[in-house]
Amino acid sequence: MAIKRIGVLTSGGDAPGMNAAIRGVVRSSFARKVEVSGIFRGYAGLLNDEVRPLSHRSVSNIINRGGTILKTSRCPEFMTKEGQKKAVEILQRNSIDALVVIGGDGSYRGAAALSKQWNIPCVGLPGTIDNDLFGTEKTIGSDTALETALGAIDKIKDTVNSMERIFIVEVMGRNCGYIALKCALAGGAEQVLIPEVQFDIFELCHEITEGYIRGKASWIIVVAEGAIKGDDLAKKIMDMTDLETRVVVLGHIQRGGSPTAEDRILGGRLGVAAVDALLKGLSGKAIGIVCDKINIVDLEAATTGYKLDPREDMGLIKILT
Numbered sequence: 058m059a060i061k062r063i064g065v066l067t068s069g070g071d072a073p074g075m076n077a078a079i080r081g082v083v084r085s086s087f088a089r090k091v092e093v094s095g096i097f098r099g100y101a102g103l104l105n106d107e108v109r110p111l112s113h114r115s116v117s118n119i120i121n122r123g124g125t126i127l128k129t130s131r132c133p134e135f136m137t138k139e140g141q142k143k144a145v146e147i148l149q150r151n152s153i154d155a156l157v158v159i160g161g162d163g164s165y166r167g168a169a170a171l172s173k174q175w176n177i178p179c180v181g182l183p184g185t186i187d188n189d190l191f192g193t194e195k196t197i198g199s200d201t202a203l204e205t206a207l208g209a210i211d212k213i214k215d216t217v218n219s220m221e222r223i224f225i226v227e228v229m230g231r232n233c234g235y236i237a238l239k240c241a242l243a244g245g246a247e248q249v250l251i252p253e254v255q256f257d258i259f260e261l262c263h264e265i266t267e268g269y270i271r272g273k274a275s276w277i278i279v280v281a282e283g284a285i286k287g288d289d290l291a292k293k294i295m296d297m298t299d300l301e302t303r304v305v306v307l308g309h310i311q312r313g314g315s316p317t318a319e320d321r322i323l324g325g326r327l328g329v330a331a332v333d334a335l336l337k338g339l340s341g342k343a344i345g346i347v348c349d350k351i352n353i354v355d356l357e358a359a360t361t362g363y364k365l366d367p368r369e370d371m372g373l374i375k376i377l378t
Contacts, residue, residue, distance in 0.1 A: 081328020193345020
């Protein structure tokens, strides 16, 4: 089947660089004489028929903007058979022959269902700050989120050293400790807690107490939200060491802001590669990058094959503190 119109949507949490990826899809499609429709507010917008044609000019001056011009949302309804059937009908009504989905693992599962169960040509682009998808060394938004969190830690460190306190910095990472791990290493933190590695609160407090006895009065502990909540950890540390402990929760600032050069380039390259893949007849695939080369894996593999190996970085943190 010849592809005459491609739909593009962003789904799940927003990530800096998504706009660059949208731009890549649109400009690449028009260069190949293929029309593009933007689907607003992710799968929820698809079910509400929020579909509009995009022109070459629709993506002007967006490469430097954070967030996504197509908006995004989460949509449990889409994961039902009824929701998917409705989505297929709306795609057909809008003469959309293929779909590019920019998002994380949940977005990929939706695209995989459309491809495998409903025969809709789909490819996924890795848009998530967590960098937790198999088949790509970097996901769109992860570099910007890391730089944003690191900048905050650098500023917090000034206060830590001035006031000689323990500071806990809670970063995003419900199931993956990538941001916390890299921030801790780059920011010179004394400790990092991530979901992938169990920690001993007694051992941690013992290290803090021993350091305090030696004259070390300031600590930074970077915590991924999925490991333990910052407030809970602070209370345990104060109860066990009697040392003043403060918590900073970076929250959604990690999702925002102008994307870094790396995320802009990555988004554009992957957007072009997605169109190439669809026009070559590929479907049910995730487009990523490995060793600076485009890499293509099955969507299902992209959501199940990833596992963070923190051993080297955690060892470096211990050595360098």
